[in-house]
Amino acid sequence: MATMQSLDIRRRSASTEAPPQVRQSAIQVAKLIDVSKCIGCKACQAACLEWNDLKAPIGYTDGTYDNPTDLTPTSWTVMRFTEYERGDDLEWLIRKDGCMHCDDPGCLKACPAPGAIVQYTNGIVDFVSENCIGCGYCVKGCPFNVPRISKVDRKAYKCTLCVDRVSVGQAPACAKVCPTQAIYFGSKEDMIVHAEHRIADLKSRGFQKSGLYNPPGVGGTHVMYVLHHADQPSLYAGLPDDPRISPMVGFWKGVMKPLSLAAIAFAGVFGFLHYITKGPNEVSDTDERKADEMAKGKGA
Amino acid sequence: MSEDKNVVARYTTAARINHWITAVSLILLALSGMALFHPSLFFLTNLFGGGQATRAIHPWIGVVLAISFLGLFFRFFTLNFWKREDTVWMKNLGKVINNNEEGLPELGKYNAGQKLVFWGQSILILLLFGSGIVLWDVYFEDYTTIDQKRLAAVVHALCAIGAILIWIVHVYAAIWVKGTLRAMTRGSVTRGWSWKHHRKWFRQEVKKS
Numbered sequence A: 001m002a003t004m005q006s007l008d009i010r011r012r013s014a015s016t017e018a019p020p021q022v023r024q025s026a027i028q029v030a031k032l033i034d035v036s037k038c039i040g041c042k043a044c045q046a047a048c049l050e051w052n053d054l055k056a057p058i059g060y061t062d063g064t065y066d067n068p069t070d071l072t073p074t075s076w077t078v079m080r081f082t083e084y085e086r087g088d089d090l091e092w093l094i095r096k097d098g099c100m101h102c103d104d105p106g107c108l109k110a111c112p113a114p115g116a117i118v119q120y121t122n123g124i125v126d127f128v129s130e131n132c133i134g135c136g137y138c139v140k141g142c143p144f145n146v147p148r149i150s151k152v153d154r155k156a157y158k159c160t161l162c163v164d165r166v167s168v169g170q171a172p173a174c175a176k177v178c179p180t181q182a183i184y185f186g187s188k189e190d191m192i193v194h195a196e197h198r199i200a201d202l203k204s205r206g207f208q209k210s211g212l213y214n215p216p217g218v219g220g221t222h223v224m225y226v227l228h229h230a231d232q233p234s235l236y237a238g239l240p241d242d243p244r245i246s247p248m249v250g251f252w253k254g255v256m257k258p259l260s261l262a263a264i265a266f267a268g269v270f271g272f273l274h275y276i277t278k279g280p281n282e283v284s285d286t287d288e289r290k291a292d293e294m295a296k297g298k299g300a
Numbered sequence B: 001m002s003e004d005k006n007v008v009a010r011y012t013t014a015a016r017i018n019h020w021i022t023a024v025s026l027i028l029l030a031l032s033g034m035a036l037f038h039p040s041l042f043f044l045t046n047l048f049g050g051g052q053a054t055r056a057i058h059p060w061i062g063v064v065l066a067i068s069f070l071g072l073f074f075r076f077f078t079l080n081f082w083k084r085e086d087t088v089w090m091k092n093l094g095k096v097i098n099n100n101e102e103g104l105p106e107l108g109k110y111n112a113g114q115k116l117v118f119w120g121q122s123i124l125i126l127l128l129f130g131s132g133i134v135l136w137d138v139y140f141e142d143y144t145t146i147d148q149k150r151l152a153a154v155v156h157a158l159c160a161i162g163a164i165l166i167w168i169v170h171v172y173a174a175i176w177v178k179g180t181l182r183a184m185t186r187g188s189v190t191r192g193w194s195w196k197h198h199r200k201w202f203r204q205e206v207k208k209s
């Protein structure tokens, strides 16, 4: 079951029916992650496990602070640490990775299972596990490499933006717990205004290229970053500079679907019309007789 | 079967079993694959016990198809090399479609249409197998990048549609040209059928007997 009411669904994966339209009031929500304020304490990671009641197996360390080293079916957010040398300065860029809650979600576009991925009217993208068939198409659809398929139950998992908390007026667990208030949550409009203040402050302190990461290629996101180097998002552990749904996925999930069905239908109809206009190709008595003659003459 | 002197043996029992394993697995693959290809066909997953089961079983049927088709390939490929008369036949396709085979060259065991079906499916099943392995996350997730998987998905879907279209042509031809189906159900065809459609082959068979 989806966490929100069906009235609050804007998009539903692999569904040909239009979603409900009567409720118009939804406010667009957003989480704003101020990378410049993050100290890398991972309280958000712990809060995420806690609230969602997930237990990540004990992993290993690869010698960096990244722990776990990647997103997993049970770790929906991971701090990614980058050491960036700018002239004589060493900057420690720490980005909280996880689902960006794209306004135009590639995962949802790619998903073949009806209702396994929904986008609520407030912008949150959620995986409805009971409908998930474990095909991994969402992984191919996502421009941010976020969904992970569990080896235990073959279902896809990722950050829900704590939709269960948001639907009762609470902020996501990570935003609630962050000790430096590097994670804000509210309406998308308010978050953009807030980001502007933060960016003005960063600029006044020498980060001329600071800015908001709300990439237009995916229609904007409901998780946004304040970056000190917004001109180079990829500095931050490979955050895509200009994310968009891969054209291959666009083709596969776009024109190819109707054209393919049309081609198959055409082939069927063509065959049927051929049969009723030209009729079957039958062997006549003359053919049989000539064949017998040839057989008697031993192939003469 | 071929003891009856009015019919000509065309397929051994082993070849027919091989063919029907291929046919059944191709149809099951098309149904289970199309279920995931288009939302309006998702209901087909019910035939396989639900979405998770469809997703899990499809690649295994693919393995059966790949092995079984390989058998057909080695049985038939020498008979499917392109000959000069095949080009002539193709140029007269319009006449063939109009049920008028007067004046066409005598053909061996297969006509150009059948040869195109053979080579088309050979190439497409090879591509389907290759791209299918890339998409088979349960076992092969870690061996390719996400971009390679995206390409595999496009190639797999395109080849699947191609294979389904060829399958439609193949099945229709068997329905349209009367007397063909028994080649695969009983292993033999009538003399008249052989004389009419594959005269060169018929001559050879007659000489042998």
Ligand code: HEM
Pocket: A112, A135, B026, B029, B030, B032, B033, B034, B036, B037, B038, B054, B055, B056, B057, B058, B059, B060, B061, B062, B063, B065, B066, B125, B128, B129, B131, B132, B133, B135, B136, B137, B153, B156, B157, B160, B161, B163, B164
């Ligand atoms: C030859 C070996 C084959 C293998 C190993 C294979 C494997 C796969 C895999 C792994 C998937 C992704 C879904 C899943 O995990 O079940 C898939 C999807 C699909 N397969 Fe196959 N397959 C094979 C042959 C075929 C054939 C012969 C057809 C059709 C005649 C076919 C049609 C499809 C279709 C239509 C899809 C869905 C594609 C989409 O969603 O766009 N497959 N296949």
Ligand code: SF4
Pocket: A013, A107, A110, A111, A112, A113, A116, A117, A127, A131, A132, A133, A134, A135, A136, A137, A138, A139, A147, A149, A155, A156
């Ligand atoms: S694995 Fe992803 S794409 Fe596939 S059904 Fe589950 S949510 Fe949808």
Ligand code: SF4
Pocket: A098, A099, A100, A101, A102, A105, A106, A107, A108, A125, A141, A142, A143, A144, A145, A146, A147, A158
């Ligand atoms: S980041 Fe990926 S998983 Fe999250 S909404 Fe966007 S496409 Fe979907």
